[in-house]
Amino acid sequence: MIPLLSVIVPVHNVEPYLTECLKSLAAQTMEDFEVIMVDDGSVDGSRRLADDFVARDSRFTLVEQQNLGPGPARNEGIGRARGTYLAFADSDDVVPPHAYEVLIAKLGETGSDLACGAVRRMVDGVLEESILHERVFRRPVLCTHITDKKVLIRDRTVWNKVYRADFWRRHGLRFPAGIYEDVPVAMQAHVLATSVDMVDDVVYHWRRRDEGETSITQRRSQLPNLHERLTAIRSVRAFLEDGAPELLPEFDALVLEKDIVFLFQALEAAREAGHDLVPLLGLADAWLDELSPRALATAPSLRRLELHLTRRGLIDQLRAVRDFRRSRLDGTRVRPRGFRTVNWYGDYPFFRQRRRLGIPDDVYDARDELKLIARVDDCAWTGTEYRVRGEVSFHRVDRKVGKVSVWLSDGRRRVPLEVRRAGRYGVSVGIDPRVLEGGGPAWRLMVKAETRGLVLKGWFRDGDAHGAWRFSLQGWSRSGMDMPQ
Missing domain, CATH: 3.90.550.10 (Spore Coat Polysaccharide Biosynthesis Protein SpsA; Chain A)
Structure with missing residues (x-):
């Protein structure tokens, strides 16, 4: 059978x-x-x-x-x-x-x-x-x-x-x-x-x-395994170049996120044991030469720093950066630098020694990694309006948010709302349902935050989930749950 x-x-x-x-x-x-x-x-x-x-x-x-x-x-x-x-x-x-x-x-x-x-x-x-x-x-x-x-x-x-x-x-x-x-x-x-x-x-x-x-994956930082992994990466890239080139950026980004870590681990272990680094550094060059320049340039700033140090064979500095990454379970901070022209850089090791070490400023540039966090903590019907309380902050930025603007949008109309501030991140707004008359069936609660040359826009999400908050004449909803007034 x-x-x-x-x-x-x-x-x-x-x-x-x-x-x-x-x-x-x-x-x-x-x-x-x-x-x-x-x-x-x-x-x-x-x-x-x-x-x-x-x-x-x-x-x-x-x-x-x-x-x-x-x-x-x-x-x-x-x-x-x-x-x-x-x-x-x-x-x-x-x-x-x-x-x-x-x-x-x-x-x-x-x-x-x-x-x-x-x-x-x-x-x-x-x-x-x-x-x-x-x-x-x-x-x-x-x-x-x-x-x-x-x-x-x-x-x-x-x-x-x-x-x-x-x-x-x-x-x-x-x-x-x-x-x-x-x-x-x-x-x-x-x-x-x-x-x-x-x-x-x-x-x-x-x-x-x-x-x-031990399994193959548990021996993945050994030199023969790293050669085999590079062979697999090359095989996938060759196939994607012919059959689905639009996937190459995502694949290269994944290699830089996941696979490259085993190369770093091997370099750290070899330095610790006093082994010859030449074969590993040659393999590292082969790995990085395989990936697109765009993928290398658009990797997150902390990863770019690790890649820069690896390419130059600065393994003691690489170990320090890797130790820094492992110690920062809450994520690394991004700070503004400059007076007339402000940019945002990762607060990573060797930033102040970067010119002595010959590390370009753009290795630390983290502006594109900054994200707006807008969260609703509570929403209540007072009898005349919805009273919404939440927080607005910048991911990885440890400073008070400057100006905050909040409005409702149905995709065609925009209704500005008066914002009350509370502390470093707290905000609250009142929404009179009558302003929604004649608009779309659902309005999204939008926000813009500004600080030190940084302006980001987004929408409020639920405090425990990922869904956007929406309002209508009948009530509000979050994460697929309807809550009429």
């Missing part, structure tokens, strides 16, 4: 974790599947544990091969897969019980080529947010595409997904040898898909190993 789903599991020296992984697959709420385990030359007890599952569950099969790596192991499993759908699971991870049922149900509903979902990181038995997938799966979106939903550029793993097998084979998708083999394939699938379904359900638990062999 042909199964609905084929799950491919590469296995290599994962004895402490394999049983938990296989049990999670056996416990899936949808039962019509096969699990194809590919033993990639294990030398511990993994083969014995896999054999035990084969003996007691006919849905599990085991294939053996010499140690070729996870990519060839997955390819071997795909060649034997019979299912309508394909999924991948790493043998040290855990798949939540409803994962495949949820993903396949969406594909059956929409006809999309792949469905993907949220991930949690397993750290010492506790589930945490996967930093790799942050901001991706906040809400479900069906029948979308990476060129429309560019946040999917952050979704670079294959195991939080279900693919249509005919889609996979039609495009001849194959995993390369080496490590980080899933990144190029995940990106290719996203671009080649006609449409993609995103669910906000957690469909995968990605483990950080605490015993046995």
Whole structure:
């Protein structure tokens, strides 16, 4: 009987974790599947544990091969897969019980080529947010595409997904040898898909190993791993240049946000151990040469400082900046400099020594990173008007806001409001509903704040969520909740 789903599991020296992984697959709420385990030359007890599952569950099969790596192991499993759908699971991870049922149900509903979902990181038995997938799966979106939903550029793993097998084979998708083999394939699938379904359900638990062999991702600051990561980056960039060049800025920005950190860690560790830095600095140049000049120039200012110091081989200074970043959990401050012409610079190490060190001013320039924060804390009907209280401030700027203007806008009309100030950031306004007559069905509460050569505009958001506040003759709403007067 042909199964609905084929799950491919590469296995290599994962004895402490394999049983938990296989049990999670056996416990899936949808039962019509096969699990194809590919033993990639294990030398511990993994083969014995896999054999035990084969003996007691006919849905599990085991294939053996010499140690070729996870990519060839997955390819071997795909060649034997019979299912309508394909999924991948790493043998040290855990798949939540409803994962495949949820993903396949969406594909059956929409006809999309792949469905993907949220991930949690397993750290010492506790589930945490996967930093790799942050901001991706906040809400479900069906029948979308990476060129429309560019946040999917952050979704670079294959195991939080279900693919249509005919889609996979039609495009001849194959995993390369080496490590980080899933990144190029995940990106290719996203671009080649006609449409993609995103669910906000957690469909995968990605483990950080605490015993046995460390995983590939836990050895990511070692020199061979860094070379392999650069190979994967080059592969993805070459594919995007041909197939989806509009995604290159987002991909380069992601490399500078996430991947480059492992290069910094390697440089810090090498300096600490007294190792030769020449090979690492040469690799660092290769990494930075691969990325677009625009991506390097528009990176956040603190990252630009780290990149500048790396490019020049100033590793002691790089370590100081990295220590500064790690110590500032509340974020770094931005301060104004200048009298006639005011600019805003990151208050980072070596700013006052920048000319002696030959660091250009624009490395510290943080004006484009400043954001207006406008939050509503309370809204009440007094019997004659809405009385709104909130706060207005600049993100990362520790100073009193200067002038504040508040108005209502329905997209066509603008109604100015009188602002009362309270303390450094507090504001309050009164809204007479009669001023809304003859206007649109919903009015957005807008704000402009000014201080020291800085002017930013935005709208008030809810104190606990991300939705804008809107007003009408019938009442007000926030984050989708209606609250009539």
